[in-house]
Amino acid sequence: MKISRRTLISGVIAVAGSAVLPRIAWANTTLSLGAGMLDTLSDGHLMLPRSFVLGDIPVAEADAVLEPFGLAGAASLLPDCNLTLWRGDDRTVLFDAGSGPDFMPTAGHLMAAMDALGITPEDVTDVVFTHGHPDHLWGALDDFDEPLFANAQHHMGQIEWDYWTDPALPDTIAADRLTFAVGAARRLEVLAEGINLFNDGDEVLPGITARATHGHTPGHMAFEIATEEETVMVLGDCIANHHIAFVRPDWPNGSDQDTAQGAETRAALLAQLADTGTVFAGFHLPAPGLGRAVRDGNAFRFEPLT
Numbered sequence: 195m196k197i198s199r200r201t202l203i204s205g206v207i208a209v210a211g212s213a214v215l216p217r218i219a220w221a222n223t224t225l226s227l228g229a230g231m232l233d234t235l236s237d238g239h240l241m242l243p244r245s246f247v248l249g250d251i252p253v254a255e256a257d258a259v260l261e262p263f264g265l266a267g268a269a270s271l272l273p274d275c276n277l278t279l280w281r282g283d284d285r286t287v288l289f290d291a292g293s294g295p296d297f298m299p300t301a302g303h304l305m306a307a308m309d310a311l312g313i314t315p316e317d318v319t320d321v322v323f324t325h326g327h328p329d330h331l332w333g334a335l336d337d338f339d340e341p342l343f344a345n346a347q348h349h350m351g352q353i354e355w356d357y358w359t360d361p362a363l364p365d366t367i368a369a370d371r372l373t374f375a376v377g378a379a380r381r382l383e384v385l386a387e388g389i390n391l392f393n394d395g396d397e398v399l400p401g402i403t404a405r406a407t408h409g410h411t412p413g414h415m416a417f418e419i420a421t422e423e424e425t426v427m428v429l430g431d432c433i434a435n436h437h438i439a440f441v442r443p444d445w446p447n448g449s450d451q452d453t454a455q456g457a458e459t460r461a462a463l464l465a466q467l468a469d470t471g472t473v474f475a476g477f478h479l480p481a482p483g484l485g486r487a488v489r490d491g492n493a494f495r496f497e498p499l500t
C-alpha cells in the first residue's frame with residue numbers, strides 16, 4: 195500500500211465576508227493497492243451549525259473534547275467531503291456522487307477533482323451510494339436532470355432505497371430535513387431505471403462487499419474493498435468526524451437520523467477497525483480522509499495515513 199500523489203488544484207480559498215479560515219483546496223490523493231488504485235476526491239466541504247452535529251451535548255462537555263482539535267467554541271463546523279474512487283478489474287467505481295451545485299456553495303466541486311485526475315463522468319462505470327443524504331446523492335444528476343455519470347450503473351442498499359422513495363416520507367421526516375426527502379426522491383426517480391439494489395453482506399461488485407452500518411440513515415452502508423494486498427473500508431458517514439466520534443463514540447451525533455443506533459454502530463465499528471488495523475476512507479474525516487483508528491484509553495484516535 196502506497197500513497198503516491200496529492201494534487202493541489204489551487205492554493206488557498208478565502209471565503210469573502212465570513213470568519214471562515216482559509217482552506218487548502220486539494221483535488222485527489224492516490225493509494226496504490228496491488229493491481230487496484232483508490233483515490234479520494236475532494237468535493238469541497240460543508241458548513242454545519244454546531245447544533246446540527248453536537249445536538250443536545252452540553253456545551254462545556256463538548257468543548258472539552260473539541261479543545262485539542264482547535265474547535266472549542268466554534269459556531270460552525272466545516273467537515274471536508276472526500277469521495278472515494280476505486281479503479282481495478284476494468285471498473286471505475288465512484289462511492290457517492292457528491293453534493294452537486296444545489297446544496298451548499300462550499301461543496302459540489304467534484305468535477306474539478308476529477309479533471310485534475312484526468313477522468314470524466316463518462317469514465318465512471320459504477321456509482322455506489324453509502325446513503326441518500328444531499329452531500330452524497332445530489333451530485334448524481336446534471337443540469338438537465340439526467341444522470342451525470344451517464345454510462346454508470348447505480349447501486350444503493352435496498353433499505354435505504356425504500357426509505358427515500360417512500361411517498362409518505364415528506365410527511366414523517368423531521369421538518370428541518372424535508373428538503374433532504376424531496377431532493378432524494380426527485381433524484382432517485384431518475385436513477386430508478388436499472389438501479390441495482392443490494393443488502394448487507396452482498397458482493398455489490400467483484401471484491402466490494404456491503405456492510406450494514408445503519409443509524410446515520412436507516413439503510414446506511416459501508417463497503418469493504420478486498421484486494422490481494424489488503425482490505426480497505428469506505429465508511430461513508432457512519433464515523434462522521436475525527437473528534438467527538440472517536441473520543442466519545444457513545445455520544446449522540448445530531449446528524450444521525452437515529453442517534454442511538456448511530457452511536458451503537460460507530461462504537462462497534464471503531465473497535466473492529468482499531469483491532470484489525472484496517473485502513474479506511476471517511477467521507478467527512480480531514481482531507482484526504484484516509485487513515486486508521488487507534489485505541490486511546492477507553493476511546494479512539496484518528497491516525498491519518500501519511
Ligand SMILES: [Zn+2]
Binds near residue numbers: 327329330431477
Ligand atoms: Zn455526509
